[in-house]
Amino acid sequence: MSLFDVKGKIALVTGSTHGLGMAMARGLGLAGATIVVNGNSSQEKIDKAVAEYKSEGINAVGCKFNVTNEAEVIAAVAKIQEEVGHIDILINNAGIIKRTPLIEMEVSDFKQVIDVDLVSPFIVSKHVVPAMIERKAGKVINICSMMSELGRNSVGAYAAAKGGLKMLTQNMATEWAKHNIQVNGIGPGYFATSQTAPIRVDGHPFNDFIVNRTPAAKWGDPDDLAGAAIFLSSKASDFVNGQVVYVDGGILATIGKPSNED
Numbered sequence: 001m002s003l004f005d006v007k008g009k010i011a012l013v014t015g016s017t018h019g020l021g022m023a024m025a026r027g028l029g030l031a032g033a034t035i036v037v038n039g040n041s042s043q044e045k046i047d048k049a050v051a052e053y054k055s056e057g058i059n060a061v062g063c064k065f066n067v068t069n070e071a072e073v074i075a076a077v078a079k080i081q082e083e084v085g086h087i088d089i090l091i092n093n094a095g096i097i098k099r100t101p102l103i104e105m106e107v108s109d110f111k112q113v114i115d116v117d118l119v120s121p122f123i124v125s126k127h128v129v130p131a132m133i134e135r136k137a138g139k140v141i142n143i144c145s146m147m148s149e150l151g152r153n154s155v156g157a158y159a160a161a162k163g164g165l166k167m168l169t170q171n172m173a174t175e176w177a178k179h180n181i182q183v184n185g186i187g188p189g190y191f192a193t194s195q196t197a198p199i200r201v202d203g204h205p206f207n208d209f210i211v212n213r214t215p216a217a218k219w220g221d222p223d224d225l226a227g228a229a230i231f232l233s234s235k236a237s238d239f240v241n242g243q244v245v246y247v248d249g250g251i252l253a254t255i256g257k258p259s260n261e262d
Contacts (some may be wrong), residue, residue, distance in 0.1 A: 007153060013093055015094030099154045100157075114160065141185065147186055153237075169185045169242060185244035186229065228247050
């Protein structure tokens with residue numbers, strides 16, 4: 001099990017006050033890592049999340065900053081390095097989605113999605129990785145999506161960003177592998193979160209679509225992401241670089257099945 005040991009490691013997880021970011025951060029924290037909890041909406045939300053982590057015995061500290069603001073990122077990284085320690089693991093998880101048909105979408109909204117979902121992983125990595133290069137060790141995980149591979153109605157900006165993030169992941173790996181830094185991605189499928197709760201009911205068209213479309217025949221549990229996060233953060237993945245691990249219950253492996261097929 002020493003291959004998967006992350007005890008004593010410091011992990012910065014952007015957008016980790018809730019949802020899938022929190023699930024991955026919790027997994028790393030329960031495995032022994034110190035979690036730097038990031039968000040930008042409010043200090044109150046960060047404090048609440050930190051308290052939740054600590055209630056489970058996880059060593060966690062909060063750090064509020066806007067991942068799209070380079071000056072804030074620079075200041076935050078310096079503060080983390082000074083007050084917590086060097087960042088061993090970076091998970092670029094913060095993201096947004098705007099469900100609007102492309103022909104109806106405002107250019108400003110398209111740019112905002114690209115800025116948060118694609119530009120921010122570049123900004124944060126740019127200022128975290130130099131210290132990893134100095135130490136000749138580090139793990140970077142970019143949270144991609146099934147939309148890194150497929151398109152879907154009304155999520156064109158998100159798909160463009162996540163497709164770009166897959167290629168950014170490969171280029172980061174290309175440049176930084178020689179410094180013993182592994183850069184990989186995780187592509188979540190459809191998960192049971194508070195955001196999807198309203199549509200995860202029997203008879204809802206989208207719920208029925210997901211259950212029928214997924215070979216596992218169910219929505220994912222957020223905790224299902226913890227294993228992939230631990231693997232890509234540990235020595236077990238030291239020769240894995242530039243890959244995207246899709247945690248999707250098998251959706252991308254199949255074209256689906258007719259509704260009348262068992």
